[in-house]
Amino acid sequence: MNKFIHLPAAAFGLFLLHACSQGGEKAETAYPEAFDVSNMDTTLGPCQDFDNFANGTWKENNPIPPSESRWGSFNILLEENEAKLQEIVNGLLEKEDHSKGSNEQLIADFYRSYTDTQQVAALGIDPLQPYLEQINAIETLDDYVKLVGTMRPVGFTSFLSMYVDADDRNSSMNTLYVTQSGLSLREKDYYENNSPRIADIRKEFVEHVTRMFQLMDYMPDHARENAEKILDFETRIAGIQMSRVEMRDPVKTYNKRSYQELKALLPAFNWDVYTGESGLKADTLVVRQLDYLKGLNQVLENTPVEELKLHATYHLLTDMAPFLPREFQEESFHFYSTVLSGVKERKDLEKRALRTTNSMLGFPLGELFVARHFPESSREKMVEMIENLRETYRDRILDLKWMSDETKKKALTKLEAFTYKIGYPDKWKDYSNIDIHPDSLFANVMHVSQYEYGEMLDKLGKPVDKSEWYMTPQTVNAYYNPTNNEIVFPAGILQPPFFNPEADDAINYGGIMTVIGHEFSHGFDDQGSQFDWEGNLNNWWTEEDRANFDALTGKLAAQYSGIEVLDSVYIDGKLTLGENIADLAGLTMAYHALERSLQGKPEPELIDGFNWKQRFFLGWAQVWRGNITDERLLQQVKTDPHSPARYRINATVSNLDEFYDAWGCSEGANSLPPEERVYIW
Incomplete structure (x- = not known):
């Protein structure tokens, strides 16, 4: 996809970011109903370093695997999803008589062609x-x-x-x-x-x-x-x-x-x-x-x-x-994964085969994935949460002091026009015409590429298919599409620790609700705010309101540009501005949506000594916890519109009055004077 589609985390590329799934035999991670306090390092208080306070012991006990450039909640969930995918593929490989052109035949034979290393070696270049x-x-x-x-x-x-x-x-x-x-x-x-x-x-x-x-x-x-x-x-x-x-x-x-x-x-x-x-x-x-x-x-x-x-x-x-043969793969891996990202080891053949099959035939594989692993109840719960957050966003817009009534009216029109997709497409594409054979890896790749190109070419000059998905259902991510004015949540991310139906509400709001708020907010970030409610690039702001918005976002960009992540390497606050706006707004909206949900109810009890406000922020920190190599960190700062995860945690909470109230902060590394804090939405 070539237009800007906003994501809550860096998109997982075909060969740049890998998972460590061993296949279908691996047990899923057990997630607590609240927050696992054993992951915390309380030697530093929350106001000093909230990331390490919430995640320090977890980070110490979860070093980056040698086949990864970073390791965190996204990677772990990706690994779990790939274990489910591997189980599906293994079941398909047990049969030889899949109908030609069926999803089962395409997936099984592509996977076989990747693992047929003797054939690949014999063909050479x-x-x-x-x-x-x-x-x-x-x-x-x-x-x-x-x-x-x-x-x-x-x-x-x-x-x-x-x-x-x-x-x-x-x-x-x-x-x-x-x-x-x-x-x-x-x-x-x-x-x-x-x-x-x-x-x-x-x-x-x-x-x-x-x-x-x-x-x-x-x-x-x-x-x-x-x-x-x-x-x-x-x-x-x-x-x-x-x-x-x-x-x-x-x-x-x-x-x-x-x-x-x-x-x-x-x-x-x-x-x-x-x-x-x-x-x-x-x-x-x-x-x-x-x-x-x-x-x-x-x-x-x-x-x-x-x-x-x-x-x-x-x-x-x-x-x-x-x-191509192993020596070409290894040389490419050495530069693009080791030199640029700090990955020390390649994944084993089966894992590479799964990742490549998933990349080339993601939707056919995704159709099998959701049939087994995404209950309709999760869709229904997401609809409820999205509408709750829409109501919260409406209230926040109405209460803005820096925006005129004229622009507020149009902002609300855009908010009401937001549509959403949850889990998986309502209609699956037909891939049956792709010619896939178990002994022709290179030809298979060409055939998939030609199919996708033909599909793109066929769109030229025609109406946009608003039902189309740009992410497979098993993807651990989400996105906002400005020309559709829509937010999309694949089934892959609607699982713990982002979304856990058994978890404490505060933890869920700090997890999946912040992701929902993040995507809503992309419609009102520095880029998305230039598109109207119909998805057209069209200025709907008064001149004064846009100037107020630019002043606030400029202040946020300057904050992040002052963060040094490596020796003399700083975050680019302008490159990451859209994601930083969405993090800040998403966290704000989710907090107030949780507060709204508690109105008229008894005060929630303490869990592990933490009140609901504190648990909300712990849920946020849990989502973004992670370790990263210096090489990958440098690459991210240079190329990625997302700030590194550690600063998504610390820099975001430092702007929220609600964080200071929850933890009783008055000063510390995570503290900003009230006049320096940025509230946009």
């Missing part, structure tokens, strides 16, 4: 040869453009990308987008920052590309020289790309242009050839980064075709490395 021959045949820039268009359906990455998505200014219709791409290191700061830590990563990248070329015997005598050329080329395109902070502005990244205007922006790139090969063509489209296309024209005019061929060869190789 032969599956790449047709594509390598096309790259080697390139003689002109137009030849390169043709290759990029031809290979787009199988997921080939280049220095720009086109995709189909809902039109930000006409949310009921799909349109075509053009955006920047092509950075192996994911973020431009990795190419421009001269700190020793980042400079070492660039050196490691050159070593990595060198080894990859040597493994495939691609001009081995010039492998290092060619690797340096790739780094140089990517540094040039990084220099003209928008930063992640700049890309957070949906107005600046919405530039409607005619096809002829697109051609004039980047005349060196033969758009007729590209669109003819890719099928991605429309009379009008949206350019995400105008200056990038303008600057790219000069880069292309001054880049030898041979360097473009090198870039294409490496990206083909690295994109497909997970489906």
